[in-house]
Amino acid sequence: MADITWISNEYEVGDFCMLIPGFAGQPIKAFDKNGEDITSTVFATNGFMKVDADYNPKPFEEWSIKDWPQTYQNPTYGNMYATGIAFAPPHSISKPMKSANGRAISPAPPRTGMPSGVIGKIVAENIAERIKSGKFERKHTANMGRMGAACIVSAGYNMTKGLGATITVSPVVPDWEKYPDWGRNIKSTVGEIGLAGHWIKLFLHYMFLHKAKGYPFWWLLPE
């Protein structure tokens, strides 16, 4: 109720806002083989798993895509990885702000289907090569500051009157060194609403099922 009051105080009718639950990992405890509690070594305080990110606190002006993980491997326990939503981000992705009431506003990184798929793939490739060769060369990397993402939200199912909202961002984590004005390539960071989005969503539905079932040429299909 407090949150709803805050939002109604802050915004005019017609402004856009979204109510979502706090984003946190599962409250899992971790113990080593001697029974010692290693929870704080494996997990960040928000419950997500620590990986090869730079978790040193730093001001927004010093944030860099280099803070973001490449291999998603836990630095202490090399046989543990966290892909997709499970890994702990080093910080939020936009400049932390405060509402007029002093409430912190710090957007979490969108680890949606596409980045999760790309990260899962490179982690699987590194693990497979490690098992086969006995060496860990970290050949495959996926930094969210060098990765684009597309997301389509269905907003009406009909072949002629359907609606979909298509959103692309490139890169997912803003790279202020490469794109000093906006942090992103503004030409490939777009949002469109229309019937085409519905058709693309339908196509993706069958494409991903084809891939998940390992049907012919599944490996050619992107994440």
Ligand SMILES: Cc1cc2nc3c(=O)[nH]c(=O)nc-3n(C[C@H](O)[C@H](O)[C@H](O)COP(=O)(O)OP(=O)(O)OC[C@H]3O[C@@H](n4cnc5c(N)ncnc54)[C@H](O)[C@@H]3O)c2cc1C
């Ligand atoms: C309604 C909805 C719509 C979405 N639409 C889009 C979209 O249009 N585009 C887009 O890009 N993204 C979309 N997303 C986001 C996308 O689905 C997620 O970002 C993505 O699935 C995250 O992948 P993940 O592998 O990190 O986690 P998940 O896909 O959640 O995979 C985690 C898996 O772990 C399993 N699991 C959990 N606990 C245990 C346990 N104790 N033991 C064993 N297994 C366990 C779960 O069953 C699950 O299969 C949507 C999400 C939702 C909920």
